[in-house]
Amino acid sequence: xxxxxxxxxxxxxxxxxxxxxxxxxxxxxxxxxxxxxxxxxxxxxxxxxxxxxxxxxxxxxxxxxxxxxxxxxxxxxxxxxxxxxxxxxxxxxxxxxxxxxxxxxxxxxxxxxxxxxxxxxxxxxxxxxxxxxxxxxxxxxxxxxxxxxxxxxxxxxxxxxxxxxxxxxxxxxxxxxxxxxxxxxxxxxxxxxxxxxxxxxxxxxxxxxxxxxxxxxxxxxxxxxxxxxxxxxxxxxxxxxxxxxxxxxxxxxxxxxxxxxxxxxxxxxxxxxxxxxxxxxxxxxxxxxxxxxxxxxxxxxxxxxxxxxxxxxxxxxxxxxxx
Amino acid sequence: xxxxxxxxxxxxxxxxxxxxxxxxxxxxxxxxxxxxxxxxxxxxxxxxxxxxxxxxxxxxxxxxxxxxxxxxxxxxxxxxxxxxxxxxxxxxxxxxxxxxxxxxxxxxxxxxxxxxxxxxxxxxxxxxxxxxxxxxxxxxxxxxxxxxxxxxxxxxxxxxxxxxxxxxxxxxxxxxxxxxxxxxxxxxxxxxxxxxxxxxxxxxxxxxxxxxxxxxxxxxxxxxxxxxxxxxxxxxxxxxxxxxxxxxxxxxxxxxxxxxxxxxxxxxxxxxxxxxxxxxxxxxxxxxxxxxxxxxxxxxxxxxxxxxxxxxxxxxxxxxxxxxxxxxxxxxxxxxxxxxxxxxxxxxxxxxxxxxxxxxxxxxxxxxxxxxxxxxxxxxxxxxxxxxxxxxxxxxxxxxxxxxxxxxxxxxxxxxxxxxxxxxxxxxxxxxxxxxxxxxxxxxxxxxxxxxxxxxxxxxxxxxxxxxxxxxxxxxxxxxxxxxxxxxxxxxxxxxxxxxxxxxxxxxxxxxxxxxxxxxxxxxxxxxxxxxxxxxxxxxxxxxxxxxxxxxxxxxxxxxxxxxxxxxxxxxxxxxxxxxxxxxxxxxxxxxxxxxxxxxx
Numbered sequence: 001x002x003x004x005x006x007x008x009x010x011x012x013x014x015x016x017x018x019x020x021x022x023x024x025x026x027x028x029x030x031x032x033x034x035x036x037x038x039x040x041x042x043x044x045x046x047x048x049x050x051x052x053x054x055x056x057x058x059x060x061x062x063x064x065x066x067x068x069x070x071x072x073x074x075x076x077x078x079x080x081x082x083x084x085x086x087x088x089x090x091x092x093x094x095x096x097x098x099x100x101x102x103x104x105x106x107x108x109x110x111x112x113x114x115x116x117x118x119x120x121x122x123x124x125x126x127x128x129x130x131x132x133x134x135x136x137x138x139x140x141x142x143x144x145x146x147x148x149x150x151x152x153x154x155x156x157x158x159x160x161x162x163x164x165x166x167x168x169x170x171x172x173x174x175x176x177x178x179x180x181x182x183x184x185x186x187x188x189x190x191x192x193x194x195x196x197x198x199x200x201x202x203x204x205x206x207x208x209x210x211x212x213x214x215x216x217x218x219x220x221x222x223x224x225x226x227x228x229x230x231x232x233x234x235x236x237x238x239x240x241x242x243x244x245x246x247x248x249x250x251x252x253x254x255x256x257x258x259x260x261x262x263x264x265x266x267x268x269x270x271x272x273x274x275x276x277x278x279x280x281x282x283x284x285x286x287x288x289x290x291x292x293x294x295x296x297x298x299x300x301x302x303x304x305x306x307x308x309x310x311x312x313x314x315x316x317x318x319x320x321x322x323x
Numbered sequence: 324x325x326x327x328x329x330x331x332x333x334x335x336x337x338x339x340x341x342x343x344x345x346x347x348x349x350x351x352x353x354x355x356x357x358x359x360x361x362x363x364x365x366x367x368x369x370x371x372x373x374x375x376x377x378x379x380x381x382x383x384x385x386x387x388x389x390x391x392x393x394x395x396x397x398x399x400x401x402x403x404x405x406x407x408x409x410x411x412x413x414x415x416x417x418x419x420x421x422x423x424x425x426x427x428x429x430x431x432x433x434x435x436x437x438x439x440x441x442x443x444x445x446x447x448x449x450x451x452x453x454x455x456x457x458x459x460x461x462x463x464x465x466x467x468x469x470x471x472x473x474x475x476x477x478x479x480x481x482x483x484x485x486x487x488x489x490x491x492x493x494x495x496x497x498x499x500x501x502x503x504x505x506x507x508x509x510x511x512x513x514x515x516x517x518x519x520x521x522x523x524x525x526x527x528x529x530x531x532x533x534x535x536x537x538x539x540x541x542x543x544x545x546x547x548x549x550x551x552x553x554x555x556x557x558x559x560x561x562x563x564x565x566x567x568x569x570x571x572x573x574x575x576x577x578x579x580x581x582x583x584x585x586x587x588x589x590x591x592x593x594x595x596x597x598x599x600x601x602x603x604x605x606x607x608x609x610x611x612x613x614x615x616x617x618x619x620x621x622x623x624x625x626x627x628x629x630x631x632x633x634x635x636x637x638x639x640x641x642x643x644x645x646x647x648x649x650x651x652x653x654x655x656x657x658x659x660x661x662x663x664x665x666x667x668x669x670x671x672x673x674x675x676x677x678x679x680x681x682x683x684x685x686x687x688x689x690x691x692x693x694x695x696x697x698x699x700x701x702x703x704x705x706x707x708x709x710x711x712x713x714x715x716x717x718x719x720x721x722x723x724x725x726x727x728x729x730x731x732x733x734x735x736x737x738x739x740x741x742x743x744x745x746x747x748x749x750x751x752x753x754x755x756x757x758x759x760x761x762x763x764x765x766x767x768x769x770x771x772x773x774x775x776x777x778x779x780x781x782x783x784x785x786x787x788x789x790x791x792x793x794x795x796x797x798x799x800x801x802x803x804x805x806x807x808x809x810x811x812x813x814x815x816x817x818x819x820x821x822x823x824x825x826x827x828x829x830x831x832x833x834x835x836x837x838x839x840x841x842x843x844x845x846x847x848x849x850x851x852x853x854x855x856x857x858x859x860x861x862x863x864x865x866x867x868x869x870x871x872x873x874x875x876x877x878x879x880x881x882x883x884x885x886x887x888x889x890x891x892x893x894x895x896x897x898x899x900x901x902x903x904x905x906x907x908x909x910x911x912x913x914x915x916x917x918x919x920x921x922x923x924x
Binding site for chain 2 (some may be wrong): 016083085088089092118121122124125126127139147157158160161162163164165166167169171172173189190192193196197199200226232264279287288291292
């Protein structure tokens with residue numbers, strides 16, 4: 001299968017469509033239950049609920065799990081944040097009809113990126129001859145600690161490891177230049193760490209702006225000021241909206257196209273999930289691209305609640321059989 | 324070939340990887356280590372991040388060496404005595420090996436060998452292209468030989484492909500097979516839950532480096548290389564490999580001895596193991612030699628200047644190739660003399676002022692020695708004034724610091740050079756920041772550019788900001804960053820307190836004594852600090868390539884000294900245990916949480 005088209009979907013359309021399978025995740029944030037609470041569940045033929053295996057008994061995490069199990073009437077499959085194999089095992093058990101267009105919903109608001117990347121890989125390599133429509137839904141979140149001081153103290157972020165997302169390793173080493181597209185979040189250490197490890201020749205920093213709220217874009221820029229001054233040349237900063245994965249996907253594609261023939265192109269999304277999704281989709285579209293995952297640790301989870309019940313970023317990804 | 328591109332400001336590029344092949348060659352300064360590497364021995368080059376390993380590895384490769392105008396290099400190229408290949412083991416490449424933790428060791432080894440075989444074959448194509456261009460003048464003959472070579476290599480690597488007649492086509496096929504391999508693995512992993520078995524690209528599923536060795540044999544025959552030609556495989560950034568991968572490479576070094584030798588570059592302590600998979604450890608001296616390059620040149624002669632130092636030559640060489648504006652300036656033009664390192668020469672302090680200050684705040688020993696030498700001005704200058712004048716200036720300036728008050732002592736060409744610790748990348752980053760501050764004026768005809776020296780206050784602001792930021796960024800190091808940052812901060816604060824709060828003394832502390840037995844949790848952090856060039860081991864002069872494995876004395880990088888208002892000069896050492904005891908007593912709550920990441924080995 002190839003990624004044929006990426007388009008934005010209206011929230012109402014996302015909530016009222018019919019799906020052969022819907023995948024939800026029980027995470028640590030309140031917002032992970034939002035979509036399941038808003039959607040018309042009668043349009044979903046089958047549900048799959050996954051939840052983080054780590055700290056599964058934390059109060060918010062347990063509450064989210066209870067609520068989702070009750071709403072979806074299914075039990076939870078526990079999955080480690082960096083090992084999506086139980087999720088893939090569960091998908092392999094699903095009876096997907098060989099004919100007819102499949103329609104899948106993925107609520108990735110609280111998913112680890114290796115999970116939703118794994119879901120895309122699964123359907124990309126699924127042996128069926130008909131198109132698959134994947135609808136990704138993300139509940140926009142509101143951070144509750146968003147000042148420089150609060151964020152630094154609460155986050156106390158440290159980088160643990162930088163690895164490739166499975167299936168998105170890119171190509172062989174080219175001795176020429178490396179171009180890195182770095183999605184910036186609120187953790188200033190992460191992009192510095194990536195640049196010190198990768199030593200890219202050209203860096204395009206990408207910030208979510210407009211972000212979830214008007215002040216989030218400038219906040220991300222302010223948090224990364226040192227990185228932007230010292231690791232990027234000229235004015236390479238790319239601003240991409242959080243609420244349109246299709247726009248971000250297109251912007252990223254335009255950035256990488258001139259480098260595809262000769263350079264190593266590395267996507268390192270560290271910003272909000274819709275940008276991560278756009279990067280993963282692009283790496284699925286162009287095989288030369290590698291998509292890296294910065295594994296980090298925080299002292300305490302970041303508190304995020306839904307910005308508004310219907311503030312959902314929905315994206316439709318059409319996979320078609322490889323011609 | 325003459326480049327038609329306009330010259331760029333090469334001070335903006337602090338990594339050899341950012342430079343074009345021509346720029347690498349034009350700005351390369353060969354050191355002793357470089358010439359040592361042109362030999363038929365396996366070597367592991369150890370150097371902190373930014374120490375010039377990549378520049379060395381790239382210059383050893385034939386495409387660069389063939390363009391180097393240095394007479395010794397020209398002779399080597401002409402005689403075909405060494406032919407180098409450059410293989411970067413970039414983090415993104417390693418990331419694709421580390422993301423399958425469930426593979427068995429045998430499967431991991433198989434995948435590593437496959438990918439390394441493809442990567443080295445790909446690297447060989449750039450070298451073979453360079454060899455054809457260098458040694459075959461006649462264009463028709465060159466095409467004929469390329470065709471013969473491509474056809475022979477394709478028969479080995481892609482037996483099902485018909486009519487492969489160019490190295491370009493082989494490059495495409497090698498890239499394509501790697502893409503397909505990843506896709507096959509991903510398909511098996513998602514659909515079957517399989518664990519990495521894949522038979523695609525079977526000719527590379529052979530012994531490590533066998534496809535490359537066969538390529539070398541074909542090339543030697545077709546291009547008529549002498550039997551004595553040695554092929555150098557320069558594997559850059561081996562610190563990114565895991566211990567597991569290095570063991571596989573070690574096994575190869577232990578068991579093979581032919582015309583293919585290895586030049587591995589890694590950080591100090593980044594050659595994680597001497598173990599092999601063949602039952603006998605790698606033997607230093609027999610199977611390979613270390614070359615430690617962090618002190619590959621001697622610094623310090625700029626101010627007196629007969630022979631230009633490495634740093635001054637580096638600056639001039641970059642300036643020369645950076646366009647008209649920067650072309651003619653020197654470090655001294657831009658930065659002037661250092662008030663802190665040459666305080667008496669630059670008129671910052673007189674002998675009398677120094678003696679007054681010693682009488683006022685010196686310790687008993689210093690006061691006594693000063694009195695004893697009161698009639699011997701030369702001895703006083705050599706034994707006391709030279710060591711102490713800068714410290715007295717610094718103490719006075721820091722004691723006046725308050726609110727808006729700033730100091731202006733971290734300035735001058737020799738200080739900037741000193742604060743880069745002889746690390747080329749650090750040096751170029753600092754030079755670039757200062758060049759951007761230069762006050763430029765153009766001559767009447769607009770051809771000659773003059774620069775007014777950057778003010779000492781502005782230099783100090785930039786050097787201090789660079790120092791503070793270098794320390795802060797340690798936190799970004801994966802795995803150990805937070806803990807190493809805590810350790811370095813603690814040591815720096817201790818040294819600052821000793822210098823500024825205690826009595827004036829010639830016993831200025833800038834080094835730490837560390838023992839793995841006494842400080843087992845700190846020892847991995849110290850090794851990591853050496854790896855990124857923020858701690859430097861005291862090396863035995865008779866064993867310049869041997870890093871201390873059982874503890875030793877480590878000096879605080881000069882780049883960190885402005886952050887703590889320290890003197891960038893070598894001083895005495897203190898045991899880490901003493902520092903920890905004193906500091907933790909003074910600063911309640913400052914604790915090192917030593918949960919070490921796997922990389923800090």
